[in-house]
Amino acid sequence: MTWDAASDAGPQAQSGAPSVAAAAVRTHRVHIAALAREFEAREDESVLAAARRAGVRIVAACGGRGSCGSCMVRISAGRVHRDGDGEGNPRKWLRACRISARSALALEVAPRSLAAVVRADVRSGGDDAALPLEPVVAEATAACSAASLADPVPDAERVRRTLAAAQPALAAAVVDAAAAAELPPLLRAHDWRVSARWSVPIDAMTGAGTGTDAPRLIGFARPGAPLLGLAVDLGTTNAAAFLLDLKTGVRLASLGLENPQVAWGADLISRINHAAGSPAAAAQMRAAAAAGVDALAHDLAHAVGAEPGDIADIAMCGNTAMQHLLAGWPVAQLGRAPFVAVTHDAVDLPARALGLRVAAGASVHLAAGIGGFVGGDHVAALLATESMWSQPGTTLVMDIGTNTEISLVQGDRLWSTSCPSGPALEGGHIASGMRAAEGAIERVRIDDGALQLGVIGGARPIGLCGSGVLDALAAFVRAGWIDARGRIRQRADTLDGVRAITLVEEIDDTPAVRFTQHDVRAVQLAKSAIRTGVQLLCAQAGTREDAIDRVLLAGAFGAYLDVGACIAIGLLPPLPRERVQQVGNAAGLGVQQMLASRRRRTRAAAIARRCRCVELSARCDFQKTFLQHIGFEP
Numbered sequence: 001m002t003w004d005a006a007s008d009a010g011p012q013a014q015s016g017a018p019s020v021a022a023a024a025v026r027t028h029r030v031h032i033a034a035l036a037r038e039f040e041a042r043e044d045e046s047v048l049a050a051a052r053r054a055g056v057r058i059v060a061a062c063g064g065r066g067s068c069g070s071c072m073v074r075i076s077a078g079r080v081h082r083d084g085d086g087e088g089n090p091r092k093w094l095r096a097c098r099i100s101a102r103s104a105l106a107l108e109v110a111p112r113s114l115a116a117v118v119r120a121d122v123r124s125g126g127d128d129a130a131l132p133l134e135p136v137v138a139e140a141t142a143a144c145s146a147a148s149l150a151d152p153v154p155d156a157e158r159v160r161r162t163l164a165a166a167q168p169a170l171a172a173a174v175v176d177a178a179a180a181a182e183l184p185p186l187l188r189a190h191d192w193r194v195s196a197r198w199s200v201p202i203d204a205m206t207g208a209g210t211g212t213d214a215p216r217l218i219g220f221a222r223p224g225a226p227l228l229g230l231a232v233d234l235g236t237t238n239a240a241a242f243l244l245d246l247k248t249g250v251r252l253a254s255l256g257l258e259n260p261q262v263a264w265g266a267d268l269i270s271r272i273n274h275a276a277g278s279p280a281a282a283a284q285m286r287a288a289a290a291a292g293v294d295a296l297a298h299d300l301a302h303a304v305g306a307e308p309g310d311i312a313d314i315a316m317c318g319n320t321a322m323q324h325l326l327a328g329w330p331v332a333q334l335g336r337a338p339f340v341a342v343t344h345d346a347v348d349l350p351a352r353a354l355g356l357r358v359a360a361g362a363s364v365h366l367a368a369g370i371g372g373f374v375g376g377d378h379v380a381a382l383l384a385t386e387s388m389w390s391q392p393g394t395t396l397v398m399d400i401g402t403n404t405e406i407s408l409v410q411g412d413r414l415w416s417t418s419c420p421s422g423p424a425l426e427g428g429h430i431a432s433g434m435r436a437a438e439g440a441i442e443r444v445r446i447d448d449g450a451l452q453l454g455v456i457g458g459a460r461p462i463g464l465c466g467s468g469v470l471d472a473l474a475a476f477v478r479a480g481w482i483d484a485r486g487r488i489r490q491r492a493d494t495l496d497g498v499r500a501i502t503l504v505e506e507i508d509d510t511p512a513v514r515f516t517q518h519d520v521r522a523v524q525l526a527k528s529a530i531r532t533g534v535q536l537l538c539a540q541a542g543t544r545e546d547a548i549d550r551v552l553l554a555g556a557f558g559a560y561l562d563v564g565a566c567i568a569i570g571l572l573p574p575l576p577r578e579r580v581q582q583v584g585n586a587a588g589l590g591v592q593q594m595l596a597s598r599r600r601r602t603r604a605a606a607i608a609r610r611c612r613c614v615e616l617s618a619r620c621d622f623q624k625t626f627l628q629h630i631g632f633e634p
Contacts, residue, residue, distance in 0.1 A: 028078075028101040032056065034109050041101040047073065047080070048096040052263050059113040059434075060263065064097040065270075069431040070113060071096040072511055078105035093511045110511050112434035112463035131596040133249035136365075137199045137218065137312045139227045140166065144192045155187055156180045159196055160217065172214040173198055176361030178352060179219045186220050195221040197312045197359060218361030219312055226304075228252075228311045230297050230358070231595040233377060233588040234289065234318035234326060235259060236268060236402040237426050237435075238556065240585060241296035242592050243304065246313065249596050252304045254588075255296055258435065260288040261325065266423035268321045268373070268403055269335060275325060276332035282325075289326045290355045297358055311358040314351055315595035317367040317376035317587055319403050319418070320344075326354065327366065334373075337617070344369040346376075346605050367594060368605045371613025373418040378405035380590030381554045382414075382611075383604045385583060393549030394541075396534065399587065400558050400571075402426055404530050407611065408537040414607075415540050417614040419533040424522035426466040426557060431500070432513040434463030441468040441503065441513065442560065444475045451503060461504045461513055467561045472515050473523055474565035476501060477632045484633045486520050527571040528629040533616055534573060535625055540614050545573035554586035570629055 027040045030047060035057070041050035048071050051058045060071040072093045079102040082094060093110060142162040145151065153161070156175045164171035186194050197219045231242040240256040264274045264285065275282040293316070294308075301308045316326070320341050324331045327349060329342045346368040351358050367376025381399055382389070389395040389409040397407040404419040423429050434440050439462035443454025454468075455461045464472065476482040481490040481501060492499040495514070504513035538545050551572065553559070563580050566572040572580070593600040616622050 028104050030101060030105045030107060032107050032109060034114060041105070043081075043100055043102065045100060046083075046097050047099050047101060047105070047107070050101070051096065057263065058096050058109060060097060060265070064265070066095055066098050068429045068433060069095065069511075070433060072110040072113065073099075074108040074110075074509075075099075076106040076108055079103040080105065093506075108509065110462075111439065111509065112432070112437075112511075130249035131244070131251070131593055132600070133246070134597040134599055135229065135246045135313065135595070136598050136601075137197055137227070137229070137246060139195055139197045139247075139312070141223050142194055142196050144187065144194070146192050155183045156217075159183065159187075159194060159220070163196055170198065170215055170217075173217050174214050175217045176219070178360035179217060182360055183220050186222065190223055193223045195223055195225050195227075197221070197227065199313070199361075199363070216361065218363075219309065219359030221307075221310055221359075226306050226310050228301065228306060229313040229315070229595045230293075230300070230311050231588070231592040232293055232296065232314065232316040233380070233585060233591055234293070234316055234322045235377065235555075235587075236319065236322060237262065237266065237423070239289075239292050239296060240556075240588050241293070241300060242588060242595075243300040243311075244592060244595055246596070251592065253300050255300050255303075257292060257296065259322075260292045261285055263288070266402060266426070266429065268319070268420075271325065272321055272331045272335040276330075276335060282328065282331070285325045286328045287355065289322070293326075293354075294356050297356060308357050309359055312362050313595065314356070314358065314362060314364045315367070315591050315601075316364055317380040317591045317594075319377055319405070320369050320373045320375035321403075322377075323366050323369070323375055338615070339372045341369060341371075344371060344608065346601065346608075365594065365601065367591065368608035370416050370608050370611045372615060373403055373420075374405050374416045374611070374613055376591075377587040378407065378416065378418075379604050379608045379611075380588075380594065381405075381586035382407060382590070382607050383593060383600065384586040384590035385552050385554070386603075386607070388550070388552055388581070388583075391550075394543055394547055396537075396548050396551045397554065398530075398534075398551065398558065399554040400425060400530065400561070401555055404533070406530070406533045406537060408534075408541050410541055410543065412610075413541065414611045415537050415614050416611045417533050417537055417616055419529040419616070421526040421529050422522065424469065424519070424526045429522050430464060430469055430519045431516045432463045432503075432511070433469065433519075434465055436465040436467070436556075436560070439463065440465035442471070443562070444468060444472040444503070446475050446479045449479075453503065460510070462510055463513055464503070464515070466557050469515075469519070469523060470565045470569065470571070471562055472501075472503070473520065474562070474568040476515070477569060482520060482632070484631050486524050486631060488517050488520065523569075524630050527569055528626050530571055531573070531629040532622065532626045535629075536616055536619055536622065537614060539621070546575070548573065548575060549579065551575065551580045552586070553580060553582045554584070556585055558582055559584045569632055 039054035073096045080099040198215045227246045229244045229246045233240045242254045243252045275285040347366045348363045351362040369375040395409045404421040407416040438457040439459040440456045445452040488499045500514040500516040506512040
């Protein structure tokens with residue numbers, strides 16, 4: 001079907017037109033005024049694919065498979081071929097992943113795809129307190145003698161000789177080659193004075209220097225430059241970064257942004273499949289993640305009047321797939337059972353090998369993982385909350401999100417698992433889903449049959465974020481609009497054959513906000529996966545859900561969700577509300593601790609080794625338990 005949005009002619013029959021395959025593939029110019037961008041789109045690709053190829057950001061939570069509504073666009077001028085969307089008004093909102101250009105196009109993008117994210121996992125606790133400090137990097141200012149015919153030693157040797165006068169261990173220091181290349185202009189621009197940074201390899205088992213490896217001079221900076229470290233929680237949806245002063249342990253600034261890999265899908269499997277498709281695709285995914293981290297490093301450094309080159313150390317955590325994609329490791333084996341990682345050990349990688357423009361010889365410390373998709377981010381969360389879960393009794397530690405990680409702790413026993421909850425709980429794969437941005441509905445109540453909506457920023461509602469999705473579902477179940485089996489029974493419209501509850505009608509430049517039957521099913525699958533994980537971990541430990549003494553909900557999503565709504569729909573066990581504690585981005589705090597202290601890195605590795613990873617799908621009672629939790633029975 002071909003639409004001409006510049007006229008009222010409606011659909012134009014394509015019978016008799018030459019097929020794209022039979023002729024040379026034509027390209028057309030696409031203009032998006034709201035983004036101030038233009039790009040070329042081929043006739044044999046979707047508008048979304050063309051935008052992605054050109055680096056133009058159009059949100060596509062499902063990765064372009066047509067199973068969500070996040071990439072909605074409207075055609076202001078031009079003609080498109082539309083795949084599988086049925087009949088309708090040519091001015092209607094369409095999925096960019098299901099249309100291809102047939103002429104030059106002018107597009108409008110749905111406001112929920114453009115809204116700036118306002119919640120990005122940077123609330124990690126202890127914002128004003130200095131972290132215990134024992135960094136793996138140190139610095140000193142070297143005041144060198146000027147080079148002369150009588151003393152023509154190389155610049156690197158001159159600095160090393162000067163440093164060794166005060167610290168003899170540095171006499172044998174190895175100078176990073178890229179750092180050495182930056183040294184000559186620095187020395188001469190600052191009267192032969194320079195700030196030198198060095199690192200000593202740390203034995204992962206003991207936290208002490210190995211005694212056989214020499215210190216390594218990893219960077220040089222202007223005299224008096226700050227010594228900074230960057231801690232990054234690389235989440236599936238968000239990347240949160242924290243800038244630390246490695247001389248004091250004080251957090252200087254924090255910043256979050258959307259993980260750039262979202263362009264290839266909101267879920268892990270979409271990204272794994274894309275990266276496994278070809279070496280070029282894998283490099284694309286690695287570069288996207290690295291570009292996000294590099295942007296965070298740049299913006300945070302400049303926010304405190306420093307330079308990215310002042311960042312001398314980086315600690316990073318993410319789930320198993322995120323760490324693999326960033327490191328450029330093979331991921332095809334992660335996409336199928338038995339989900340085998342390259343390694344679960346903590347690893348240090350050269351920052352410049354990842355394309356990060358920080359100190360020339362800086363390293364990136366990737367946190368140790370546990371098993372399966374339970375990776376370094378969950379280890380970091382366990383590190384940060386150890387004082388809570390090490391108390392007597394049974395503790396459940398949960399980080400709910402696109403990939404939900406759960407640990408059950410009883411005394412010195414610790415079991416961990418991951419649940420493929422998917423992006424529905426963060427607004428992905430939801431017809432009107434969006435990020436936690438201005439205009440996102442985050443609270444839904446029903447008073448006397450009327451909807452009451454709480455909107456982030458108090459703006460006009462344009463979509464549903466994750467907490468709003470759960471709130472809406474809980475409200476509709478309580479009101480009887482959705483029955484115990486998850487079927488929409490009341491207040492429903494039927495659109496393209498799918499039942500939906502309308503929260504906000506379409507007005508002018510904003511699509512309607514609807515909660516569809518497909519959305520209900522997506523949340524049912526997510527909440528059942530999480531609840532099954534909780535119940536089967538309890539079974540593994542020989543205990544019951546009602547015996548859980550405390551539940552620690554980590555992550556930005558866990559900080560904002562309504563615990564009552566989670567219990568009402570069966571995502572959490574029916575425990576007294578006082579047993580549930582929302583602890584914010586614990587992974588962010590844990591990775592900051594690893595950045596600040598070598599002992600905390602060692603402790604994180606020890607916690608990872610202590611955990612016993614449970615693969616839920618290998619249990620014979622998995623399917624039965626999963627089906628038990630699909631519905632909304634009280």
